[in-house]
Amino acid sequence: MSTLLVSHLNKRFGGFEALRDIDLTLQSGEFVALVGASGCGKSTLLRIVGGLETRSNGVLEIDGQSITGPGHDRAMVFQDYSLYPWLSVIENVRFCRGLKAYRGQEANEAIRRADLLLDLMGLTRVRDSRPDQLSGGMRQRVAIARALMAQPDFLLMDEPFGALDTQTREVMHDLILHVKETEKSGILFVTHDVEEAVYLADRVVVLAPHPGHIDSVWHIDLPKRTQDLKLAPEFLTYKREITQRIRATSGMVSDLSALEALAAG
Amino acid sequence: MEGVKSQPDQVAPRSLWTVRGTLSKPLYRFIALTSFVLLLTAWWSVTASGIVDPMFLPSPQDVVGQAWNWATTDNLFADTGISIYRVMAGFALSALMAVPLGLYIGAFQPVRAFFEPLLEFSRYLPAVAFVPLVLLWAGIGEASKITVIWLGTFFQMVLMISDDVSRVPMSQIEAARTLGATNGEVIRKVLLRSAMPGMFDTLRLTLGFAWTYLVVAEMVAANSGLGYAILQSQRFLQTDRIFVGIIVIGIIGLITDQGLRFIHRRLFPWAKK
Ligand SMILES: Nc1ncnc2c1ncn2[C@@H]1O[C@H](COP(=O)(O)OP(=O)(O)OP(=O)(O)O)[C@@H](O)[C@H]1O
Numbered sequence: 436m437s438t439l440l441v442s443h444l445n446k447r448f449g450g451f452e453a454l455r456d457i458d459l460t461l462q463s464g465e466f467v468a469l470v471g472a473s474g475c476g477k478s479t480l481l482r483i484v485g486g487l488e489t490r491s492n493g494v495l496e497i498d499g500q501s502i503t504g505p506g507h508d509r510a511m512v513f514q515d516y517s518l519y520p521w522l523s524v525i526e527n528v529r530f531c532r533g534l535k536a537y538r539g540q541e542a543n544e545a546i547r548r549a550d551l552l553l554d555l556m557g558l559t560r561v562r563d564s565r566p567d568q569l570s571g572g573m574r575q576r577v578a579i580a581r582a583l584m585a586q587p588d589f590l591l592m593d594e595p596f597g598a599l600d601t602q603t604r605e606v607m608h609d610l611i612l613h614v615k616e617t618e619k620s621g622i623l624f625v626t627h628d629v630e631e632a633v634y635l636a637d638r639v640v641v642l643a644p645h646p647g648h649i650d651s652v653w654h655i656d657l658p659k660r661t662q663d664l665k666l667a668p669e670f671l672t673y674k675r676e677i678t679q680r681i682r683a684t685s686g687m688v689s690d691l692s693a694l695e696a697l698a699a700g
Numbered sequence: 701m702e703g704v705k706s707q708p709d710q711v712a713p714r715s716l717w718t719v720r721g722t723l724s725k726p727l728y729r730f731i732a733l734t735s736f737v738l739l740l741t742a743w744w745s746v747t748a749s750g751i752v753d754p755m756f757l758p759s760p761q762d763v764v765g766q767a768w769n770w771a772t773t774d775n776l777f778a779d780t781g782i783s784i785y786r787v788m789a790g791f792a793l794s795a796l797m798a799v800p801l802g803l804y805i806g807a808f809q810p811v812r813a814f815f816e817p818l819l820e821f822s823r824y825l826p827a828v829a830f831v832p833l834v835l836l837w838a839g840i841g842e843a844s845k846i847t848v849i850w851l852g853t854f855f856q857m858v859l860m861i862s863d864d865v866s867r868v869p870m871s872q873i874e875a876a877r878t879l880g881a882t883n884g885e886v887i888r889k890v891l892l893r894s895a896m897p898g899m900f901d902t903l904r905l906t907l908g909f910a911w912t913y914l915v916v917a918e919m920v921a922a923n924s925g926l927g928y929a930i931l932q933s934q935r936f937l938q939t940d941r942i943f944v945g946i947i948v949i950g951i952i953g954l955i956t957d958q959g960l961r962f963i964h965r966r967l968f969p970w971a972k973k
């Protein structure tokens with residue numbers, strides 16, 4: 436059981452203030468979704484947690500240990516182009532096993548785990564295919580399996596399903612919930628899609644821009660997730676209210692009179 | 701009845717003139733061959749018509765005859781062999797230095813800052829103008845030819861290789877880092893592997909430059925090789941022999957290029973063009 440703690444975290448890019456005073460905790464087995472208007476700093480926050488970007492100041496620690504760089508306790512899944520095209524599916528999944536950080540771990544155990552992950556992700560059939568021979572959805576499954584192979588305490592995902600069609604996304608949603616149950620990793624998940632956030636997360640964090648800060652945190656209190664739940668009134672209420680928050684914070688109100696003037700020529 | 705047809709519609713094949721369209725292999729080969737045949741025919745017609753003095757433009761038959769002559773009574777194969785050896789030596793020296801350096805330039809910004817402006821500057825220094833200096837420094841032995849080829853290829857090669865490395869997608873690198881890869885592991889297991897098809901292509905292209913500089917080197921400081929033979933032929937106004945030298949180099953280039961493309965496809969089936 437691990438705890439990730441973000442406290443009073445700030446980030447500037449030169450003179451530009453990207454994040455201000457971010458507080459967030461994430462525990463193993465917990466699913467937190469980050470939503471918010473484009474450019475409000477979701478990816479930046481995720482990358483800071485992943486150690487790919489530095490924080491300007493503030494606390495970022497796991498179980499009291501301050502984080503200064505990337506590590507295999509926090510594996511990241513990117514939107515696209517992160518698979519190694521020269522490796523087969525199984526070799527991609529096993530990639531981390533060839534790294535020094537995993538020396539001394541039981542080899543047989545690892546082979547078994549790779550096979551289990553392929554099975555979990557429904558990839559057994561394409562085990563020896565190359566990534567370029569797979570569909571987008573399949574590729575993202577490989578990327579997730581590769582991240583899980585490291586047995587990370589936390590899984591960081593930046594719009595992992597952003598490029599997928601609706602049907603494939605739904606399959607991926609149920610898959611990722613299943614992963615959460617079996618793997619017990621804490622998941623920090625960035626998305627544009629409020630429905631996706633409400634469906635997957637235990638908590639939805641709304642970020643607001645100028646500068647990026649936490650606007651509101653929503654505890655999602657819903658029964659077991661099934662696709663039908665998406666039509667339930669409680670679900671729709673969450674979805675509507677969170678969407679309204681995002682709209683209110685984005686500062687992008689469609690200027691109807693301007694549109695009408697445009698149409699009138 | 702509307703919408704019902706007894707015969708399926710014949711779908712017209714895609715036009716050959718689609719932008720970024722495709723071409724079947726046999727058709728590609730046929731068109732490629734046509735260009736050579738046309739060139740040869742034009743050459744032959746011009747010489748057969750007698751409007752140009754054979755001293756300026758020898759006929760294809762003369763050139764073939766001269767090639768036979770050079771191969772049987774003279775030393776065409778020895779000249780070709782020594783030229784190939786020099787190109788390979790100079791090119792290998794360049795590649796051995798350029799690949800690691802380019803990799804480090806592409807990997808680490810301080811290395812890039814140190815070398816890149818220097819290399820950009822050196823790239824514009826005319827390698828040919830160095831020949832007198834090289835003769836002074838390295839004499840007229842093999843070392844001077846290899847040095848000229850090195851001068852002509854190295855700088856381009858490093859910059860192109862570092863570009864190949866820079867083109868590796870950031871998320872491939874970052875995925876490795878979040879899996880706990882060290883700098884060394886990112887370089888060996890991601891940068892090098894991911895950039896390899898691009899590097900291979902860079903080497904294929906720069907091999908062409910090496911031949912150009914070989915001829916330069918052999919024209920000024922050699923007593924063997926194809927470049928030297930071309931220069932000698934000029935002295936004796938043996939235009940047909942000059943043609944043989946040039947064509948032999950062209951053929952060697954064509955064969956190595958096609959060979960390297962074939963190897964590329966075999967080694968890197970995942971690298972789509
Ligand atoms: N390396 C950088 N240098 C300077 N500014 C940056 C850098 N990275 C991000 N920014 C800025 O920080 C802000 C937040 O960017 P970020 O990518 O985190 O937004 P986001 O919420 O993920 O947006 P989106 O939903 O469009 O992906 C943006 O205004 C962006 O321009």
Ligand SMILES: [Mg+2]
Pocket residue numbers: 477478479
């Ligand atoms: Mg983003």
